[in-house]
Amino acid sequence: MTTTLAPEIHAGVRFLAEVFAGAPLEHVGFRLWDGTPWPDEKTRRTTIVLQHRGALRAMFSSASEKGLAEAYLADDFDIAGDVEAAFELTDFLGRRTAPRGLAALVQYYHLRRLPAAPARPRSNRAFAATGGRRHSLERDRRAVTYHYDVSNDFFRLWLDRQMVYSCAYFARADDDLDTAQTAKLDLLCRKLRLRPGQRLLDIGCGWGGLALHAARHYGVNVMGVTLSRPQVELATARAAEAGLDRAVTFAARDYRELSEADRYDAIVSVGMSEHVGAEQLAGYFETVGRRLKPGGVFLNHAIGDGARPRRRLGASFSDAYVFPDGDIPPVPVVLRAAEAAGLEVRDVENLREHYALTLRHWVRRLETGHEAARAHVDEATYRVWRLYMAGSAYGFAHGHLAVYQVLLSKPGLGGAAGLPLTRRDWYA
């Protein structure tokens, strides 16, 4: 068959066959710029659609996942069908090319014999990491708002009704997203064992979903902080609308800027500590621990590298386009930092399968809302979210990523934690 192909197509097919020799191609195939399918005509769950003759050069010349992603953002290729399955191939490449990296392989297979990519403007969407020390207050503010200030309306399109932007909790795998997010908010409140009149601090409160749930259903007073002003604005408006504005306060504040005078019965942080930085974690727990009354509890919910982290292909897509300065150390590192701050590890639950389910909901809803999304963000931004969320779903499903709810306590008088003997009440 290859003998009948035009020389450029032949070179492209040969390149793919060499780079993906031994790859799992049950679910993912390619379509070249003239329509030629590879490895065969069989319809697959996912098709990598090469948009022009220079697509392979554009995808592979930087020999990194960042370069691959940039080629997708610039529409050198598109991904038709199930975008999550496409990560089977990057996963394969990571394993195949470790430890030398993709560059050696690509070099060996004569990428330069392929047609050059057309000259055209590249997206300047990447985070500008210049200026400011990593994890300074100012740079963290820029890094965080880079992700969360894209557009409230954009997030509203594909998040659940309460706009909870973290792993949901599925009592059953086929629960809908609204049900699963409400279940997650309630699980957090049960783990914190909130009682009416208590003071709760929510660090990284997002659009206020958890704070409002806790105030409404558990009668607590909540202070919610985030670095994103659009989040504060919407959360504040939602509290007023719900008649909860006396119980709940939101502020644009860093965890290092909390009032030294305030003490809370319980503290929760969901999907925020990924922005703190592994080296700052001990300081984070120290700072948060000081805000806690003796006998109080702190629930930290965060993504971490799984026990079998993936092998990354060179420069990181996430660092540049998704979560600049983000850091997701494995859970033992998080626990060690918490203990160093005198907080006691009481309960740890791995919810990675829940995050895979959550992300699949988000990707489906984002894809369904593609046109509507384009009213709020450009195509590159849409593609950043589609790609990162599908890749994360793949990572959680395969155990490259994990997400842990960690319940910590600050012992009271004589070291007493003051907690019930069992976790049975969380499941009553």
Add this chain to the structure above:
Amino acid sequence: MTTTLAPEIHAGVRFLAEVFAGAPLEHVGFRLWDGTPWPDEKTRRTTIVLQHRGALRAMFSSASEKGLAEAYLADDFDIAGDVEAAFELTDFLGRRTAPRGLAALVQYYHLRRLPAAPARPRSNRAFAATGGRRHSLERDRRAVTYHYDVSNDFFRLWLDRQMVYSCAYFARADDDLDTAQTAKLDLLCRKLRLRPGQRLLDIGCGWGGLALHAARHYGVNVMGVTLSRPQVELATARAAEAGLDRAVTFAARDYRELSEADRYDAIVSVGMSEHVGAEQLAGYFETVGRRLKPGGVFLNHAIGDGARPRRRLGASFSDAYVFPDGDIPPVPVVLRAAEAAGLEVRDVENLREHYALTLRHWVRRLETGHEAARAHVDEATYRVWRLYMAGSAYGFAHGHLAVYQVLLSKPGLGGAAGLPLTRRDWYA
């Protein structure tokens, strides 16, 4: 009042007043060899009874917890009443004398002005740590049998009916010990989600309580291993008596001597990994992980230093007399070792309050059975157990010690753990 005391008594009282200046003496007082109470006549929960004029020299001249314990083993002093509360004073001394140590304080307060201890034979009960590299197969066998081979009848006196020598699980704090130990065995089986016909490996099976419970109530086949032959003998006899000898096998074997051919659906290890050694932990998890089928689970239940470990007073009592070569790293170290072996952290539960309750049952029962115990062990051995168990109860209650049940999984095909989405079934 002090003016009316004999000079030796006066010196003793002055020494106590200096060493324990600022100590919490609500629960613990002293009685000197002539009957003089210190700090006053008030009756307290605990009395340290100095048996002769040389008692204080005997207690403090080595300026270590090991020396203090040895003075108790040799009956230079006795502890009347609640032995656990006596640890308030060693805890105080640890805090007061850190970081320079007790020696400087004792020196300063002129211990040598006190009468000398009478010359008499010291106990040779301590573990002879000579011979064999730490954590070699041979030395581990000696270190473990040193503790567990004391006498089956001795352990039977104060353990529960099923002879479970690890932290029980109290649904209510006032549950009796038999109830709480049965609840613990069942909790372990539920966490492992055992199903009929599965193969379970129990590493450090003790006298077989867990293996018999799992076979009887969950229909699994169990291989139990321990380094203690008396444990194997009694466990085997109990299996025969229960008609479970076809389902359960016990063997005297190290975890490093398990057959390479065997694979298990589930593995459990309760109170064994404290003997492995922190440096060997990664190898331990690697070795155990190899015995597990993909998709299988491993529950490791172990004591670890708490988030606020106590300040030890010099040479360790436990190393010399209780758990030679024992090692109880904090839980983050355990989890890091497990992850390094490719095992995934699924669930972690801190049960420290349960161990305090368990140990108080054991101490009470041991004290009640003091006379009966003396039919099986000498007085020094009785005192080793009374002291270590009460001190451990104090440590667990105060958060110096913790005990964690850690559920690990060995991911199967494509990284799938194959577990239910929630822990609800453990509490149904």
